[in-house]
Amino acid sequence: MEAALNEKIDxxxxxxxxxxxxxRDVIIEAAxxxxxxxxxxxxxxxxxxxxxxxxxxxxxxxxxxxxxxGLLREIxxxxxxxxxxxxxxxxxxxNHLICLNCRRVVEFEDPHLEVLGDCITRRLGFxxxxxxxxxxxxxxxxxxxxxxxxxx
Amino acid sequence: MEAALNEKIDxxxxxxxxxxxxxRDVIIEAAxxxxxxxxxxxxxxxxxxxxxxxxxxxxxxxxxxxxxxGLLREIxxxxxxxxxxxxxxxxxxxNHLICLNCRRVVEFEDPHLEVLGDCITRRLGFxxxxxxxxxxxxxxxxxxxxxxxxxx
DNA sequence: GTTTCTGCAAAGGTTTTGCAACAAA
DNA sequence: TTTGTTGCAAAACCTTTGCAGAAAC
Numbered sequence: 001m002e003a004a005l006n007e008k009i010d011x012x013x014x015x016x017x018x019x020x021x022x023x024r025d026v027i028i029e030a031a032x033x034x035x036x037x038x039x040x041x042x043x044x045x046x047x048x049x050x051x052x053x054x055x056x057x058x059x060x061x062x063x064x065x066x067x068x069x070g071l072l073r074e075i076x077x078x079x080x081x082x083x084x085x086x087x088x089x090x091x092x093x094x095n096h097l098i099c100l101n102c103r104r105v106v107e108f109e110d111p112h113l114e115v116l117g118d119c120i121t122r123r124l125g126f127x128x129x130x131x132x133x134x135x136x137x138x139x140x141x142x143x144x145x146x147x148x149x150x151x152x
Numbered sequence: 153m154e155a156a157l158n159e160k161i162d163x164x165x166x167x168x169x170x171x172x173x174x175x176r177d178v179i180i181e182a183a184x185x186x187x188x189x190x191x192x193x194x195x196x197x198x199x200x201x202x203x204x205x206x207x208x209x210x211x212x213x214x215x216x217x218x219x220x221x222g223l224l225r226e227i228x229x230x231x232x233x234x235x236x237x238x239x240x241x242x243x244x245x246x247n248h249l250i251c252l253n254c255r256r257v258v259e260f261e262d263p264h265l266e267v268l269g270d271c272i273t274r275r276l277g278f279x280x281x282x283x284x285x286x287x288x289x290x291x292x293x294x295x296x297x298x299x300x301x302x303x304x
Numbered sequence: 305g306t307t308t309c310t311g312c313a314a315a316g317g318t319t320t321t322g323c324a325a326c327a328a329a
Numbered sequence: 330t331t332t333g334t335t336g337c338a339a340a341a342c343c344t345t346t347g348c349a350g351a352a353a354c
Contacts, residue, residue: 019328019333040318055336060319076228081318097276106276113272116264117287124249124258126289134286135269137278171308171353192343207311212344232319233343 005032005071005089012069026051027062031072032086037105039081076134077105095133101142157184157223157241164221178203179214183224184238189257191233227284229257247285253294 009028013020030046031038038046040063047054063084066072070088077083077098087094087107093114097106118128161180165172182198183190190198192215199206215236218224222240229235229250239246239259245266249258270280 017333021328021334023335053336056318057320057336057338058334061334064320074230078226097273097278099278100282106278108272108276110268110272112268116262116268120260120262120265121249121287121289124260126249126251126258126291129290130252130288132286132288134284135273136282136284137273138281139278169308173309173353175310205311209312209345210310213309216345 002032008071008089009069012065012071018065023051023054023058024062024065026054027059028066031063031066031084032089035087037075037077037083037085039079039083041081043084073132075132078103078136093131095135097135097137099139099142100136101138104139154184154241160223160241161221164217164223170217175203175206175210176214176217178206179211180218183215183218183236184241187239189227189229189235189237191231191235193233195236225284228286230255230288245283247287249287249289251291251294252288253290256291 010020012018027043027047030043030050034046040060043063044054044056044059047059063072067074067084071086073085073088075083075085075096077096078100091107091109094107094109095113097108098104113133114131117131117133121128121131162172164170179195179199182195182202186198192212195215196206196208196211199211215224219226219236223238225237225240227235227237227248229248230252243259243261246259246261247265249260250256265285266283269283269285273280273283
């Protein structure tokens with residue numbers, strides 16, 4: 001596991017008076033050992049490949065902790081289950097483009113969007129903070145052929 | 153019910169070989185009788201105030217039909233349940249700003265964002281279509297006082 | 305008349321939780 | 330030793346579905 005991440009987790013746990021356990025370490029290792037988005041169940045599979053004894057209850061509890069700490073973020077990919085994004089530690093300002101047809105997700109950053117988003121936010125009387133912009137679109141293949149080979 | 157909406161629903165039902173029933177009308181009336189976003193359960197309450205006999209099963213089935221027809225849109229407000237937005241019939245291009253603290257939602261439109269969003273979409277190899285941009289922020293009260301009176 | 309729709313109750317799937325044993329600090 | 334954690338099984342929750350009777354076309 002990356003050293004910076006490790007420290008952040010220690011800091012969060014200590015601040016909250018929580019404990020570092022072997023089970024949590026396994027789940028954290030699984031969650032941040034990938035750059036892919038995942039569901040709770042997908043994470044469970046990944047964690048079990050590290051420690052087959054990983055329990056669902058602990059996984060859900062740890063997942064909520066990681067979200068609360070800000071290290072992991074829930075994102076809406078239009079799937080039935082909640083998805084989690086482990087990439088905000090390395091890229092705190094990234095956004096998502098989602099193909100409404102095949103559900104493919106592309107992460108991107110754009111300075112103009114950053115500025116414009118802040119403008120709009122202020123205009124509406126809010127103060128910009130964590131800003132997660134999501135764009136929905138159709139992929140080229142879908143528009144051209146009417147379907148998409150990546151479709152689920 | 154608005155005449156234009158009525159026609160759109162008729163057209164959709166006819167196209168699909170589906171039937172117009174009293175139960176569906178009640179649910180449609182409830183859904184488009186408000187400009188607020190709602191969950192399935194909130195819609196159930198609204199529908200029951202028109203017809204107390206409204207059943208959950210029919211409500212869920214009709215809800216899925218309305219989403220399929222494009223008249224109603226699922227939106228992610230960061231709540232536990234799926235929320236639905238009845239305002240896309242009147243404002244097909246609106247976006248949402250969501251306060252991460254109190255979950256307040258503001259709808260807005262912005263021509264610059266429209267253009268920039270299309271640009272980004274094309275740059276990433278996609279073709280712009282239904283574009284729903286979502287911005288997350290903190291409301292002023294939260295930033296200033298550390299909490300927010302609207303918080304759930 | 306034929307086909308779709310409704311409503312009930314049951315099932316399905318995900319996430320949370322009470323509790324007793326266990327482990328970290 | 331104190332307090333937090335785990336894992337099981339059960340519960341809670343939202344949503345979907347099979348089926349028989351009812352309604353639309």
